[in-house]
Amino acid sequence: MHTVPVWTEDRRELWRRLSEHPIGTTGCDFDFAARLAHEHGWSADVARGAIEEYRRFCFLSIVAGHVVTPSDAVDEVWHLHLTYTRDYWETFCPHVLGAPLHHEPTRGGRDESARHRRQYAQTLAAYQAWFGAPPENYWPHVARAFGAGKAYRRVDLKAAIVLPRPRLPSRRAWAFAAAGAALLAVAPLIKAQSLGPLDWNGPSFLGFYLLLLVAGAVLAIVLRRQLRDTGATHNAVNLDPWQTAYLAGGAARAVDASVAELLARKVAYMDVADDKFHVDNPSGLEPPLDIVAREARKPVALKLLVVRLRAAFEPLRAKLEQRGLVLTRAQAWRVGALSALPFALTAALGIAKIMIGISRDRPIAFLVILVIVTAVIAVALFFNRPERSVAGDAVLASLRQRHAHATRAPRDSDIGLAVALAGTAVLSGTAFAAYHEVRNPPGSSGDGGSGGSSCSSGDGGDGGGGGGCGGCGGGGD
Secondary structure, rough: OOOOOOHHHHHHHHHHHHHOOOOOOOOOOOOOOHHHHHHHOOOOOHHHHHHHHHHHHHHHHHHOOOEOOOOOHHHHHHHHHHHHHHHHHHHHHHHHOOOOOOOOOOOOOOOHHHHHHHHHHHHHHHHHHHHHOOOOOOOOOOHHOOOOOHHOOOOOOOOOOOOOOOOOOOOHHHHHHHHHHHHHHHHHHHHHHOOOOHHOOOOHHHHHHHHHHHHHHHHHHHHHHHHOOOOOOOOOOOHHHHHHHHHHHHHHHHHHHHHHHHOOOOOEEEOOOEEEEEEOOOOOOOOOOOHHHHHHOOOHHOOOOOOOHHHHHHHHHHHHHOOOOOOOHHHHHHHHHHHHHHHHHOOOOHHHHHHHHHHHOOOHHHHHHHHHHHHHHHHHHHHHHOOEOOOHHHHHHHHHOOOOOHHOOHHHHHHHHHHHHHOOOHHOOOOOHHHHHHHOOOOOOOOOOOOOOOOOOOOOHHHHOOOOOOOOOOOOO
């Protein structure tokens, strides 16, 4: 259980001072926020948001009770603030924070990198406790936060052109755009026809067929949403980590979360060389960890362990079905069948037109391709049946929001829940990354250096002890 923070009068006063203090310079044409935006190519809103996150970081440096580590964006605000030496050392630290807040270079190496990653995880957990879920654009996943060093470069804009990566529209936007384009393209052709669709000429029928495909896609999306509404409420739903894992990814996810929890508790360890999972002392473990530990003691390859343990977690499904968070098998089949029906009917119409085309010796190759594509979509929708209900989606979204810090930078105590919510990918950049690589071959190799921010602050409450930063120095008192 995590301790709920208490907003004492002293802490409220600290936050009031931080909120009201003008960072750097204000009231001029090129104030602190404008300089920050200019130096990093940020918009004014992004710069102001980063400054607000810096205030929260400074608050945590005093109240968290442990060393805190900033994200890259927050660290850039800190860097700039340090250059305003009079404000930082003569006003901000002594009169706003009430303690010095030092900033020192990292020593480099694997141990330092691991330390900063742990501190970043602790920082996000403290942030979640005091301020709610950290905004991901300022506090990214630990793998991104500490793998960003190679992605950042100082660029002379007079000598180079920098283009942002394009942001593709959402799937919903693509669907509406495709529907609109199809309707505009097909409408004139359909309007010119007077007979039934099977008697239309080739171009007109193909246009009509494409329109049916778009309409079928929209209808399938609506049906899969409506048919998953079991009427269950998602308010005040409490799930343990294993139920959460099953809700997020089924029995395999529950096994992964259990294995990760055993690794984090140091009850078990992996031997990648002989492809085995070893358990030292399985006694005293609560269900279902005891089941996983007993099975893991048998001579079984890591890849087969998850397969053998899936059945042990299937009883979780019945509990989730009773709460309306997971669809029953019958409900899932119904959703799959009805969402596939529009495409099945469209394919049937296409087959009828193909038969007529053959009898009239007309070209049908393109229509055959479209019918095959339609049939594949229908089969995929039929067999790719959803597991969660609408309420289950809402519960999972709420849990991911509530534990956002764990899925971005998990502490050892968060590992089981983090894997439950986000899968083994969340282990990247942690001491347990090898398990993710086994579960997702060929896997990506983690960096052993100290890329990214790698900055820390000491707990201001105990005198502002120093921390580390990749490539920057601290100031004096």
